[in-house]
Amino acid sequence: MSVLIFADQFQGKIKKAAFEAVQYGAKVAQQAGTTATAIVLGEADNAELAALGNYGAQKVLQVADARLNEIDSSVGAKVIVAAAEAENAQVIILSHNFDGRAIAPRVAARLQAGLVTGAISLPDTANGFTVKKTVFSGKAFANVNITSARKVITVMPNTFPLEKTDATATVEAFQAPVSDADFKVKATSVETVSGEIPLTEAETIVSGGRGLKGPENWGLVEDLAKALGAATACSRPVADSGWRPHHEHVGQTGLTVRPNLYIAIGISGAIQHLAGVNGSKVIVVINKDPEAPFFKAADYGIVGDAFEVVPRLTEAVKKLQ
Amino acid sequence: MKILVCISKTPDTTAKIAFTDNNTKFSEAGVQFIINPYDEWYALVRALELKESLGATVHLVTVGGADTEPVIRKALALGGDEAFRINADSQDSYYIASQIAAHARQQGYDLVFTGKETIDYNGSAIGGMVAELLELPFVSIAAKFELNGTTATINREIEGGEEIVQVELPVVVSCQKGMAEARIPNMRGIMAARTKPLTVVEPVAVEPLTSIVSFELPPAKAGVKMISPDNVEELVKLLHEEAKVI
Ligand SMILES: Cc1cc2nc3c(=O)[nH]c(=O)nc-3n(C[C@H](O)[C@H](O)[C@H](O)COP(=O)(O)OP(=O)(O)OC[C@H]3O[C@@H](n4cnc5c(N)ncnc54)[C@H](O)[C@@H]3O)c2cc1C
Ligand SMILES: Nc1ncnc2c1ncn2[C@@H]1O[C@H](COP(=O)(O)O)[C@@H](O)[C@H]1O
Numbered sequence: 246m247s248v249l250i251f252a253d254q255f256q257g258k259i260k261k262a263a264f265e266a267v268q269y270g271a272k273v274a275q276q277a278g279t280t281a282t283a284i285v286l287g288e289a290d291n292a293e294l295a296a297l298g299n300y301g302a303q304k305v306l307q308v309a310d311a312r313l314n315e316i317d318s319s320v321g322a323k324v325i326v327a328a329a330e331a332e333n334a335q336v337i338i339l340s341h342n343f344d345g346r347a348i349a350p351r352v353a354a355r356l357q358a359g360l361v362t363g364a365i366s367l368p369d370t371a372n373g374f375t376v377k378k379t380v381f382s383g384k385a386f387a388n389v390n391i392t393s394a395r396k397v398i399t400v401m402p403n404t405f406p407l408e409k410t411d412a413t414a415t416v417e418a419f420q421a422p423v424s425d426a427d428f429k430v431k432a433t434s435v436e437t438v439s440g441e442i443p444l445t446e447a448e449t450i451v452s453g454g455r456g457l458k459g460p461e462n463w464g465l466v467e468d469l470a471k472a473l474g475a476a477t478a479c480s481r482p483v484a485d486s487g488w489r490p491h492h493e494h495v496g497q498t499g500l501t502v503r504p505n506l507y508i509a510i511g512i513s514g515a516i517q518h519l520a521g522v523n524g525s526k527v528i529v530v531i532n533k534d535p536e537a538p539f540f541k542a543a544d545y546g547i548v549g550d551a552f553e554v555v556p557r558l559t560e561a562v563k564k565l566q
Numbered sequence: 567m568k569i570l571v572c573i574s575k576t577p578d579t580t581a582k583i584a585f586t587d588n589n590t591k592f593s594e595a596g597v598q599f600i601i602n603p604y605d606e607w608y609a610l611v612r613a614l615e616l617k618e619s620l621g622a623t624v625h626l627v628t629v630g631g632a633d634t635e636p637v638i639r640k641a642l643a644l645g646g647d648e649a650f651r652i653n654a655d656s657q658d659s660y661y662i663a664s665q666i667a668a669h670a671r672q673q674g675y676d677l678v679f680t681g682k683e684t685i686d687y688n689g690s691a692i693g694g695m696v697a698e699l700l701e702l703p704f705v706s707i708a709a710k711f712e713l714n715g716t717t718a719t720i721n722r723e724i725e726g727g728e729e730i731v732q733v734e735l736p737v738v739v740s741c742q743k744g745m746a747e748a749r750i751p752n753m754r755g756i757m758a759a760r761t762k763p764l765t766v767v768e769p770v771a772v773e774p775l776t777s778i779v780s781f782e783l784p785p786a787k788a789g790v791k792m793i794s795p796d797n798v799e800e801l802v803k804l805l806h807e808e809a810k811v812i
Contacts (some may be wrong), residue, residue: 255724255725260725261795262725273717289578289590312728315729317703318704318705318706319697319698319703319704320693322698327748337608343706343707343723343724343725344724346690346706346707347694347705347707348694349691349694350690350691350692350693350695350697350698351694351695351696351698351704352661353691353775354660354695355700357660357775358775359658359660359775359776360659360660360695361776362688362689362691373779375779378688378784379621379688380686380687380688380781381583381686381688382579382685382688383784384583384783384784385583385768385781385782385783385784386781386782386783386784387687387778387781388698388778389779390777390779390781391775391776391779392776392777393775393776394773407700422805429703429733429734430703430704430705430732430737431732431733432729432730432731433731433732434730435724435727435728435729435730436727436728436729436730437726438725438726441726442726443726443727444726446726449811449812469620473812490745491709491744494729494743497603498580498603498604498743499743505811506809516580518584520579520685525806526809526811527805528810529791529801529805529807535634540775541567541787541790542787543780543787544787544790544791545790545791545792545793545801545804545805545809546790546791546792546793547735547792547793547794547795547798547801548792548795549795550795553795554795558801558802560812561799561801561802562802564802565802565806565812566778
């Protein structure tokens with residue numbers, strides 16, 4: 246028996262969310278008195294692979310096949326299932342990131358393994374195998390018992406802080422049972438928003454709403470974000486009006502983010518917006534209306550005009566550093 | 567071309583979340599139910615656009631009790647041609663996906679659309695499972711879908727960017743924002759929906775693999791600390807020293 250973790254890479258770099266999944270998987274393995282093996286699909290350099298050991302993987306399986314650099318969920322699932330069989334893995338862990346959400350359900354259905362997506366706790370094995378996940382878009386949690394022998398879990402990103410150790414992993418090549426005919430989904434282009442931090446991985450986010458009046462005022466948000474090393478986000482009407490790109494929209498119908506710090510500027514705090522950000526550890530709200538609902542969900546608040554407060558805040562942040 | 571859109575019923579986005587029966591059941595008292603926004607705004611509307619431009623037939627499927635019928639009727643009013651309700655409580659993702667896959671196997675679809683996730687269970691699981699059970703390719707969290715003959719070009723979100731992929735039909739796609747613009751049903755649609763076929767299908771025998779033991783509400787926030795707009799240095803200090811997030 247063992248625990249198998251899918252460690253997701255992008256252009257040769259292991260994603261932060263993948264380290265989090267490995268660390269989670271290593272803890273599950275420890276609980277069960279077994280070992281944790283990570284699997285990496287596609288080409289990645291050796292230092293990256295060995296670094297998985299820093300987060301608890303004893304062994305890393307690598308499928309250094311260029312065809313796997315981009316993910317086709319069906320091929321990804323096939324390889325992971327083959328590795329699970331080879332390693333006799335009872336528990337399979339992935340990140341609840343984009344690739345994890347594409348592959349995990351396939352792995353689960355293929356193995357007839359119960360699946361919990363977006364786990365925010367380690368399994369409680371006192372009475373079954375119960376994992377806590379967010380439901381109702383962050384407004385509640387459910388404790389879900391996996392009743393099948395095999396189990397698949399996706400781990401909510403930015404939930405388990407990384408604890409790096411000096412341990413290293415042994416890296417082995419894994420022969421994937423795939424042929425060209427298995428590749429049905431072909432990536433024709435990959436566009437990255439260059440230089441920016443992916444919102445779902447960001448530890449600090451500065452977000453703007455309709456209170457900023459127009460796209461010409463976004464320098465305010467960007468300057469503060471830059472001073473903090475933060476990513477930028479926005480409310481839905483802001484993206485819908487084309488003031489900001491769609492991929493910055495957070496909330497019920499946009500991205501769910503869980504940063505350490507979320508600073509909301511000129512956002513009223515509608516329940517659909519909160520649904521995407523209520524997992525943030527600390528929320529700061531800057532709004533000129535003392536009655537704005539967002540203050541109820543905030544840890545720190547400033548009632549004031551964003552156009553006056555935010556530049557001052559940016560200066561104060563710069564001074565700290 | 568035959569398209570299947572998977573429709574689920576969820577509490578309205580503003581519904582109060584509370585639980586009964588010792589925190590084992592969602593309290594439906596006073597809750598309005600809607601079509602899951604991703605299913606309605608993106609999956610269904612994109613399917614309807616394809617129907618209008620290419621002449622497809624759009625089927626709807628939901629796994630649920632009779633209480634899901636108003637939601638299915640609304641989806642018909644928006645323009646779906648025919649609906650199937652698989653008469654079972656939606657137990658877990660694997661159970662629901664198995665029901666949808668059994669239906670799809672029997673009907674044969676060129677395209678299966680689901681939403682990105684349900685806003686109540688937040689599973690993001692059904693689409694991938696249906697694809698695996700049907701042995702079809704799956705493209706998750708798609709923001710754009712174009713069809714040229716039998717080749718689909720799909721934009722899918724990835725961390726910090728977007729990937730454009732090509733795949734031959736049949737395919738299963740989970741849909742998010744960007745796929746289409748939300749529509750509202752018109753009077754003609756609502757009238758027509760009354761007479762459109764809604765077939766009740768009995769479920770196939772499948773064992774669920776997970777069960778919800780209990781629900782919890784998040785702990786209440788300690789309360790917001792207000793800071794004077796003239797003293798932003800205080801906020802920076804608190805974030806640095808107290809909250810330790812900067
Ligand atoms: C089904 C559904 C799904 C939805 N999904 C989402 C979602 O995913 N994400 C999302 O964000 N919304 C979503 N919405 C929309 C949501 O209900 C709100 O309409 C939206 O979040 C409001 O955006 P806002 O706060 O930017 O704008 P507003 O509500 O207009 O608020 C602007 C705020 O700025 C403040 N303000 C104005 N001027 C200043 C100033 N000079 N300085 C400081 N503050 C100022 C105002 O006091 C106000 O509080 C959804 C709605 C529905 C029905
Ligand atoms: N009971 C159901 N009946 C039909 N389709 C469903 C049901 N539950 C979920 N779906 C579909 O699967 C998608 C993802 O759901 P989930 O995996 O539960 O987050 C939804 O957006 C729907 O399109």
